[in-house]
Amino acid sequence: MSPDPDRPRSSVRGWLEERFNLTEMFSFLTSFGLFPTELDARRPLKEAIAEALSRPFPSYARWPRVLGILSMLLFLFLGVTGVMLALYYQPTAGDAYASVTTLVRDVSFGSFVHHVHGWAARLLILILLIRVWRFYFQGMYKGPREALWIVSTLLFLVAAAADFTGRLLPWDQHGYWQTIRGMEVLVALPVGGWVLTFFVGGASPDTLVLLRFYFLHVVVLPLLLLCLFYLNFSTVRRVGLSFSPGESRSGTGVFKVHLYNLVILALLVFGCLVTLATLLPSPYLAAADPFNTPAGVRPAWYLLASHAFLQSIPTLVPSWLRGLLLEAILACCVLLPFLDRSPGRAASQRRFALILGVAVLALWLVFTWMGYRMEVGR
Amino acid sequence: MSSPLNAEPEIGMGRRSALGWLVKGFLSLWAIGAGAVGIAFLKAPEKEKRPAEGVIRCGSFSALGIGEARFIRHGAEPLYVIRVSETQVLALPAICTHLRCVLKWNQTRQTFDCPCHNGAFDKNGNVLSGPPTRPLAPYRAEIQADEVVIRT
Numbered sequence: 010m011s012p013d014p015d016r017p018r019s020s021v022r023g024w025l026e027e028r029f030n031l032t033e034m035f036s037f038l039t040s041f042g043l044f045p046t047e048l049d050a051r052r053p054l055k056e057a058i059a060e061a062l063s064r065p066f067p068s069y070a071r072w073p074r075v076l077g078i079l080s081m082l083l084f085l086f087l088g089v090t091g092v093m094l095a096l097y098y099q100p101t102a103g104d105a106y107a108s109v110t111t112l113v114r115d116v117s118f119g120s121f122v123h124h125v126h127g128w129a130a131r132l133l134i135l136i137l138l139i140r141v142w143r144f145y146f147q148g149m150y151k152g153p154r155e156a157l158w159i160v161s162t163l164l165f166l167v168a169a170a171a172d173f174t175g176r177l178l179p180w181d182q183h184g185y186w187q188t189i190r191g192m193e194v195l196v197a198l199p200v201g202g203w204v205l206t207f208f209v210g211g212a213s214p215d216t217l218v219l220l221r222f223y224f225l226h227v228v229v230l231p232l233l234l235l236c237l238f239y240l241n242f243s244t245v246r247r248v249g250l251s252f253s254p255g256e257s258r259s260g261t262g263v264f265k266v267h268l269y270n271l272v273i274l275a276l277l278v279f280g281c282l283v284t285l286a287t288l289l290p291s292p293y294l295a296a297a298d299p300f301n302t303p304a305g306v307r308p309a310w311y312l313l314a315s316h317a318f319l320q321s322i323p324t325l326v327p328s329w330l331r332g333l334l335l336e337a338i339l340a341c342c343v344l345l346p347f348l349d350r351s352p353g354r355a356a357s358q359r360r361f362a363l364i365l366g367v368a369v370l371a372l373w374l375v376f377t378w379m380g381y382r383m384e385v386g387r
Numbered sequence: 388m389s390s391p392l393n394a395e396p397e398i399g400m401g402r403r404s405a406l407g408w409l410v411k412g413f414l415s416l417w418a419i420g421a422g423a424v425g426i427a428f429l430k431a432p433e434k435e436k437r438p439a440e441g442v443i444r445c446g447s448f449s450a451l452g453i454g455e456a457r458f459i460r461h462g463a464e465p466l467y468v469i470r471v472s473e474t475q476v477l478a479l480p481a482i483c484t485h486l487r488c489v490l491k492w493n494q495t496r497q498t499f500d501c502p503c504h505n506g507a508f509d510k511n512g513n514v515l516s517g518p519p520t521r522p523l524a525p526y527r528a529e530i531q532a533d534e535v536v537i538r539t
Contacts, residue, residue, distance in 0.1 A: 217432070
């Protein structure tokens with residue numbers, strides 16, 4: 010097979026192109042939110058890109074489609090700062106607190122990296138939650154976006170798990186007791202609780218639990234998140250960006266605009282993280298003491314509602330049934346596209362779903378408030 | 388596809404499917420075995436909930452004033468030793484029966500207070516207020532030559 014005469018044989022790209030499928034590689038690498046459409050992997054890279062860019066598209070680094078790329082950016086910041094923190098952190102019950110203290114106090118920019126990591130995590134799960142609600146109210150779980158919905162809900166759940174496991178790692182009083190409080194909610198659940206008890210053991214964390222949380226936090230959950238982000242953007246590439254009914258499609262632009270938007274967004278996110286990390290560093294109490302429960306430590310905010318919900322059902326109902334109910338509700342949320350059989354995306358076509366959504370959101374807020382009050386310290 | 392192959396499918400197909408099932412069976416047995424090994428390997432080791440069988444020495448009896456409680460850091464479950472009279476001590480787990488927070492002894496009110504949900508127990512371990520429903524299960528405590536000893 011003779012090489013294409015149009016291809017510049019002398020260039021590095023041409024040399025590589027004969028040995029690798031660069032288009033396929035580029036397509037994969039840019040499928041984490043950078044490139045809007047699929048590329049034709051049989052064509053040379055330059056042609057494929059030119060062809061893809063000739064199709065105008067609305068930049069999804071702008072409201073209201075910004076949330077996906079925003080969470081990906083935050084995940085990137087989390088990855089970078091997480092790797093930096095891992096260079097100093099020691100995951101044993103005896104050394105963890107001392108290593109984090111050293112990092113925060115003595116290492117140049119150590120406290121900055123530590124707090125940026127914490128704030129990026131908080132913003133990430135918040136944005137993923139907002140994104141799920143936006144998808145719900147705009148009906149974006151309707152075909153062909155069922156996969157997008159499922160992946161988005163799983164993204165939130167896995168990000169929350171990563172946040173939960175991360176809170177234990179500094180091994181300070183706040184994180185330690187927050188983890189115990191959260192575990193009390195989780196181990197009471199029927200199936201999920203059994204799995205957690207099986208792999209993590211009892212409710213009181215020791216070095217073994219810390220090591221397992223650490224492994225989950227730095228290897229398993231980030232890989233899972235990466236896979237989910239990939240699936241998320243792949244399905245968006247395949248089914249196209251969404252337009253709400255009535256929204257004009259005139260907001261189309263060229264790739265350069267999208268790229269500029271992306272850079273601006275990254276700088277804005279970085280600015281927000283720096284500001285938050287500087288002005289509101291996370292509470293950092295003394296080293297964890299298993300024999301002293303500090304007052305006023307609540308479970309992580311996303312667990313407050315579930316705790317209040319479990320407590321609000323009369324004790325007549327056995328606790329495993331309450332837990333099962335909670336898990337059933339969660340499963341229904343993930344599998345929503347197959348449960349909501351309303352005819353279309355428009356608000357008039359799914360009034361029941363919208364009312365249910367408002368009711369669930371209101372109930373969730375009320376239960377969160379109840380959980381917040383219930384966990385009051387003296 | 389030539390016709391002679393299709394002409395006598397019975398024996399050949401039967402053998403082929405049997406072989407296929409054998410391969411599938413072998414692979415699934417292998418997968419089950421490997422999965423079981425992995426899960427058994429990952430199982431968290433058992434932890435002692437109550438203090439281990441035996442004797443816990445809780446320090447001097449006379450050093451403990453009447454109405455005072457001593458916090459004993461023992462195993463995964465700390466406990467309190469309370470002197471209730473001239474000759475009597477009580478031993479109670481220091482773990483709230485509601486959600487397993489560590490209780491604090493309130494000297495003035497003579498109660499165990501939970502810092503998590505404002506539960507309270509009296510010095511005998513009975514629930515006074517708050518969300519706990521079960522009382523604290525006491526240990527058997529005795530005094531041996533001015534030393535408080537708990538036998539479990």
